[in-house]
Amino acid sequence: MPFHWLILILIALGAAGYLAGRKRALASADGDVRQLHSLPAYYGWNVVISTLVPALGALVLWLVLQPLLIENRVSNLLPQELIPEGSSAGLVMSDVRRLATGLDKAVAENVLTAQQANSMRPELSDIRARLGEVGVALGSDVRPEVMRAAQAYRRATASGTRLMGFCVLGLAIIGLVLSVSRTSRDFWARNAVERAVMALLIAAASIAILTTLGIVLSMLFETRNFFSLHSWTDFFFGTTWAPNFRGDSELSILPLLWGTLYISFIALAVAVPIGLFAAIYLSEYAGKATRSFAKPLLEILAGIPTIVYGLFALLTVGPMLVNFFGRGSDGVLGVDWMAGATSVLTAGVVMGIMLIPFVSSLSDDIISAVPQSLRDGSFGLGATRSETIRQVVLPAALPGIVGAILLAASRAIGETMIVVMGAGAIAKFSLNPLESMTTITTRIVSQLTGDTDFASPETLVAFALGLTLFVLTLGLNILALYIVRRYREQYE
Amino acid sequence: MNDMSRLAGSAIDVETPKILARNVNVFYGDTHAIRDVNVDIANNTVTAFIGPSGCGKSTFLRCLNRMNDTIDSCRVTGSMRLDGEDIYDKRVDPVQLRAKVGMVFQKPNPFPKSIFDNVAYGPKIHGLARSKSDLEEIVERALRRGALWDEVKDRLHAPGTGLSGGQQQRLCIARAVATEPEVLLMDEPCSALDPIATAQVEELIDELRRNFSVVIVTHSMQQAARVSQNTAFFHLGQLVEFGETGQIFTNPEDPRTESYITGRIG
Ligand SMILES: Nc1ncnc2c1ncn2[C@@H]1O[C@H](COP(=O)(O)OP(=O)(O)OP(=O)(O)O)[C@@H](O)[C@H]1O
Ligand SMILES: [Mg+2]
Numbered sequence: 062m063p064f065h066w067l068i069l070i071l072i073a074l075g076a077a078g079y080l081a082g083r084k085r086a087l088a089s090a091d092g093d094v095r096q097l098h099s100l101p102a103y104y105g106w107n108v109v110i111s112t113l114v115p116a117l118g119a120l121v122l123w124l125v126l127q128p129l130l131i132e133n134r135v136s137n138l139l140p141q142e143l144i145p146e147g148s149s150a151g152l153v154m155s156d157v158r159r160l161a162t163g164l165d166k167a168v169a170e171n172v173l174t175a176q177q178a179n180s181m182r183p184e185l186s187d188i189r190a191r192l193g194e195v196g197v198a199l200g201s202d203v204r205p206e207v208m209r210a211a212q213a214y215r216r217a218t219a220s221g222t223r224l225m226g227f228c229v230l231g232l233a234i235i236g237l238v239l240s241v242s243r244t245s246r247d248f249w250a251r252n253a254v255e256r257a258v259m260a261l262l263i264a265a266a267s268i269a270i271l272t273t274l275g276i277v278l279s280m281l282f283e284t285r286n287f288f289s290l291h292s293w294t295d296f297f298f299g300t301t302w303a304p305n306f307r308g309d310s311e312l313s314i315l316p317l318l319w320g321t322l323y324i325s326f327i328a329l330a331v332a333v334p335i336g337l338f339a340a341i342y343l344s345e346y347a348g349k350a351t352r353s354f355a356k357p358l359l360e361i362l363a364g365i366p367t368i369v370y371g372l373f374a375l376l377t378v379g380p381m382l383v384n385f386f387g388r389g390s391d392g393v394l395g396v397d398w399m400a401g402a403t404s405v406l407t408a409g410v411v412m413g414i415m416l417i418p419f420v421s422s423l424s425d426d427i428i429s430a431v432p433q434s435l436r437d438g439s440f441g442l443g444a445t446r447s448e449t450i451r452q453v454v455l456p457a458a459l460p461g462i463v464g465a466i467l468l469a470a471s472r473a474i475g476e477t478m479i480v481v482m483g484a485g486a487i488a489k490f491s492l493n494p495l496e497s498m499t500t501i502t503t504r505i506v507s508q509l510t511g512d513t514d515f516a517s518p519e520t521l522v523a524f525a526l527g528l529t530l531f532v533l534t535l536g537l538n539i540l541a542l543y544i545v546r547r548y549r550e551q552y553e
Numbered sequence: 554m555n556d557m558s559r560l561a562g563s564a565i566d567v568e569t570p571k572i573l574a575r576n577v578n579v580f581y582g583d584t585h586a587i588r589d590v591n592v593d594i595a596n597n598t599v600t601a602f603i604g605p606s607g608c609g610k611s612t613f614l615r616c617l618n619r620m621n622d623t624i625d626s627c628r629v630t631g632s633m634r635l636d637g638e639d640i641y642d643k644r645v646d647p648v649q650l651r652a653k654v655g656m657v658f659q660k661p662n663p664f665p666k667s668i669f670d671n672v673a674y675g676p677k678i679h680g681l682a683r684s685k686s687d688l689e690e691i692v693e694r695a696l697r698r699g700a701l702w703d704e705v706k707d708r709l710h711a712p713g714t715g716l717s718g719g720q721q722q723r724l725c726i727a728r729a730v731a732t733e734p735e736v737l738l739m740d741e742p743c744s745a746l747d748p749i750a751t752a753q754v755e756e757l758i759d760e761l762r763r764n765f766s767v768v769i770v771t772h773s774m775q776q777a778a779r780v781s782q783n784t785a786f787f788h789l790g791q792l793v794e795f796g797e798t799g800q801i802f803t804n805p806e807d808p809r810t811e812s813y814i815t816g817r818i819g
Binding site: 349432433434435436437438439440441442443444445448452453456457 | 618620623625648649650651652653655656658660662663664665666674675678679725728729732
């Protein structure tokens with residue numbers, strides 16, 4: 062049974078269940094809604110939920126588990142000698158899958174009959190050519206073992222899918238019958254629906270949490286691999302970042318961390334004052350009209366992809382800074398402090414511009430949340446606007462603003478594109494903002510892109526770097542959330 | 554104009570009124586909240602505003618120190634003079650005006666600062682204290698006048714927002730008194746106070762009268778009768794009757810005043 066039919070039948074069962082539940086509930090109360098424990102619609106929804114939720118749950122589970130089980134079974138069919146030297150079972154299995162989908166397609170387009178597809182022997186017919194007709198290109202001639210495995214794969218998939226249809230429909234019908242038979246005027250359908258809604262919300266929340274957990278675990282796993290190949294003292298306490306492929310790389314996070322923090326610091330030094338002042342202007346001084354166009358305009362800045370900011374750094378800000386601080390006597394200042402366009406200052410300034418709307422829009426919300434009665438109290442004592450802002454509004458909003466700044470900082474630390482394009486790629490300790498430096502994020506990218514071998518410390522170090530970055534930003538975010546929450550309590 | 558003649562007739566012990574309001578109208582957008590109100594606030598007296606909820610007492614009170622300027626939709630017309638000077642004149646700085654005409658709001662609104670800093674806020678802004686000990690003295694005196702000193706003297710550096718509702722109300726009174734205004738506008742200053750604290754605040758009001766004018770909004774007829782010399786009765790945005798308190802409470806001219814005082818409308 063095709064998949065979409067299954068879904069359509071489930072929907073139809075659900076709709077029928079809704080009507081049946083409603084009708085039965087009304088009938089049990091002789092048509093008088095007030096005799097029912099819950100409104101009739103709740104009885105209907107209760108039936109829908111009991112019909113669809115177990116069925117759909119089983120469907121999802123089946124769709125996830127079936128390919129895993131079948132692959133496991135089929136790969137056992139492949140003889141060991143089939144796997145060439147330096148290759149893995151996974152590669153052969155992907156051949157099998159390819160061939161299986163090719164056969165499916167050929168059957169669907171009537172190039173082969175289902176009979177032929179199941180019995181075809183590669184020794185006797187040219188499968189490559191036949192499949193080529195339907196647009197499935199196979200890399201090499203098909204070996205008989207692979208062909209047999211592909212046919213087994215198809216058979217298992219077909220019977221599994223058939224079985225899935227029966228099970229899912231069976232569950233739906235059982236749910237429908239059970240819940241309809243339970244429907245009566247004393248059944249607490251409203252509470253049952255309430256519980257189902259809660260379960261749905263819990264499921265959504267746990268998916269989010271489990272994903273995070275999964276990310277952390279996979280990083281942890283790879284990081285452990287890295288530390289079994291490379292000493293952790295060098296990683297955390299070394300002073301040089303110099304990966305090479307001779308096996309004696311020095312992989313220390315410290316120079317990268319320094320670059321990251323330095324660039325983030327400059328970015329915040331740009332973004333915090335400008336963003337904060339903009340927020341104060343918007344929330345305290347600007348009229349309704351100005352506010353209604355300036356605020357969205359600022360928020361558009363937040364929507365610009367960071368790669369565009371990167372281009373801006375590379376093409377505009379970098380050369381402009383060189384014009385000021387470099388080029389010797391040709392430059393504006395007549396000094397030669399800056400060699401190339403990429404520097405800590407370039408990346409920091411552009412990243413700061415990127416963070417302005419972030420800081421200003423968060424702070425604006427926080428400042429606007431300070432109750433008007435506090436401002437009135439201050440005005441009523443004869444304070445001016447700026448005195449009121451400085452002495453009453455900002456102190457009241459300060460924890461929230463600090464939270465906003467910390468969130469901006471964790472964005473700065475995690476930012477990649479602007480740094481790739483604006484800061485250069487040299488890992489070093491230096492206080493000079495006109496030199497190139499590099500950050501943790503850009504090194505992760507460069508260690509993982511290109512021709513990489515996933516068993517060398519030079520590659521695996523990316524995971525250790527990533528995990529450190531994750532811990533760093535997580536810590537900042539937790540701190541920010543903690544501060545923001547404390548601030549909320551003040552007005553409640 | 555009927556109002557005017559009555560005013561003239563009951564022009565009591567006042568030579569030059571501190572505040573003189575004529576034909577005041579207030580609009581919130583299209584709502585006409587105050588209609589043609591004429592009131593004189595005399596020197597060294599307590600004036601009580603009474604009237605049913607929503608009749609515009611707070612609105613009118615806020616006109617007297619231009620607090621309505623902070624509400625975008627609010628528009629005020631008419632003339633209002635403080636010591637003969639039009640307070641809605643362009644040359645008048647509302648900030649200066651509010652230092653002279655202080656206000657205690659209907660809802661207590663302590664700043665999220667310490668009790669001490671709440672009270673010291675006004676004196677600091679206006680440079681009233683010459684030294685730290687001077688400031689401490691001002692704060693203590695204000696808190697004593699606000700009948701709060703005994704309760705908070707051991708925790709002056711605890712946050713003002715941590716006080717009880719009634720304590721916050723007295724803190725706001727102390728805060729307003731600390732700036733030494735010439736006129737003090739009090740919007741229901743005793744609404745959350747127990748009888749003892751209320752008596753203390755009333756005592757304070759009586760004491761303030763010696764040097765300043767006080768305007769108090771209250772829903773308690775007894776309080777109005779106890780503390781005020783003049784009473785204004787508002788109803789639906791209009792000033793129904795304004796005169797000597799004794800006169801209003803014993804022998805009101807308008808039947809609406811009488812029914813409000815005796816509890817039949819409101
Ligand atoms: N900020 C505002 N915006 C619009 N309308 C307002 C505003 N403040 C007050 N009003 C309206 O003006 C009228 C008078 O309100 P006001 O607050 O002066 O009443 P009040 O006499 O002080 O009442 P209460 O005794 O309940 O405090 C009311 O009808 C109210 O709805
Ligand atoms: Mg009021």
